[in-house]
Amino acid sequence: MRPEIFNQERRSRSIKLIILLGVLVLFGLVISMNTGRYSMPPSEVLQTLFGQGSKKQNIVLFDMRLPRIIISVLIGAGLAISGAVLQGISRNGLSDPGILGINSGAGLAVLLFVSFYPTTSVAPPFLMPFLALIGAGLTAVIIYVLSYKKNDGISPTRLLLTGIAVGAGMSAISIILTLQLNPSNFEFVVTWQMGSLWGSNWKFVGALLPWIVILLPYVYWKSRVMNILSTNEQIAGSLGLSINRERLVLMAAAVGLAASSVATGGSIGFVGLLGPHIARRMVGPQHQYMLPITAMVGALLVLAGDTIGRSIMEYTEVPAGVVISLLGGPYFIYLLMRSKV
């Protein structure tokens, strides 16, 4: 055990970092509120925020940009924490809801809905997270069962390979379904799959918020359990922890976070991988310090990805998911080259 003094140092360091990241997120919010096809300088944004804006400014800010910004912050935090939990319980630094195929399971469920109810091109927002949850949950169960072996349990290697395989299968089925859609649904699904934050109005904020508000604190409350789980199974067992139950519950939380985020934002990869890694580099592996930072890094990533995607090209938006994978891919490669896998 580390002496208490190190923990105090760590705590004050992580508090400082949280404040710093908080400022960065606020800064990002302001920049994001200013960017878009309709340009609004900071002074006008402030005026509008305090109720002094014109009708057009009000619509742009309150009905279009603000919900989208809030959604990107929530999704970022949700995906990053989901990744942190998966990495913790599988003791594998390369786990992430995208790589494990959970995102594609959620996506397939949503796609099935769109295929069979083709008239409702925008499905009811409260239904989408549940559908995605069912898809993601089933996928997680399939991956878990397929990578489980008697005597050997779950090996991290097998888990990753199984995740990649199941993800490939899910996307094969998705492609079959996608190509049979009518053109307008096709456009919707394709941009959705790229991670476009399509559901950007207040209803979607309302649908997403409960998941994040309940599950993030729950995971944080479990940080000590995760500290033990991520170190050593034998220690965990001898400390009287029922490993399998804890692991299962935490996995369910991770799936819930990933699914609700994917349902609203489309499949955004790499956030679940990058968030926890960056946080661990800043404050070390203890979850009580690392989790809040993970959430903020994730929020910052998606916010930045969406803002960049909205402003990079003049005529069209690049989905946040594409921007993030262009940033995240190289980092993953870097991690892959350093890790021992």
Add this chain to the structure above:
Amino acid sequence: MARLHLRTNEAPIRTRPLMATFIIFIGIFAILFGIAASIVTGVANISFSTVWNSVFAYDSNNEHHVIIQSLRMPRALAGALVGAAFAVSGAIMQGMTRNPIADTGLLGINAGAGFVLVLVFAFIPSMPFEYIILFSFIGAGLGAGLVYGIAYFARGGLTPLRLVLAGAVVGSLVTGVSQALSLLFQINYDLAFWSAGGISTAEWFQVSVMMPWIIVGLIAAMVLSRSITILSLGEEVAAGLGQRTKLIKGIGAVVVMILTGASVSTVGGVGFIGLIVPHIVRFLVGVDYRWIIPCSAVLGGVLVICADIGAKIIAMPYETPLGSIIAVLGVPFFLYLARKERREL
């Protein structure tokens, strides 16, 4: 076989030349039968006798004859060629790297070729196919180079898991760029259909351009096969036997590039053929690549022709993407290999 009485630590080399000859014969018949079956199936109902007549008594006023000659024949032939090419690519890679889960799709080689093709679609849409195929070779080489480079320079070297992860990430990176480009140039639908894989668009002129490349690639693979068998015993053994392993690996890589590039430029990113076929063949005929490579070529052709018939009839009159059909077969196989993992995996 007499000269190849090498022994690895445990087992002597098992080969079943009789079985292999049998597979090649049956396989060639299956391909011919499959091509005929593929020509007969489709939205327009056509009988065998019409097919026969279209070959030996071609009538350009007969609509069915035209369909057969200009659409179905090149499609069936392209299927056979592409199947052989993907399967042999997989066999070469599995043999050279001793990696049981090598496949052009999993290792990002298809993605690399596809990416370069997207660049071509976007920037030089009028480029003739003769040149497109050359770009596809370059793309396949870039994809392979990137994935192997990442895994090679990683701490702990080329483990199969690391190769697959590198392949997955290179794939998703490349897809990200392709998607951004497709949004910008509005080639979304083309891209989706392309990445799903399908032979429905193959025409004679495409077949005539890609066929020589694939045939050259297959012959080169046969010439290399003996060296690949030796390499598959391990690099030290091969070097001890006086083999110039670097040279052989270099030539092998070029052959994979040509076979994959030619196939991907014709049918898009179809994965898992190179994973499934060589495993089945090894199980049937043993570990001598002089038999594995021709048998893989034949069975790969059979697999793609059958899958393509499936692509036509599953959701008639719509085409089901070939890549998806083969993935649905390939994923369980991949899962099986992942479960069977031994120490090296």
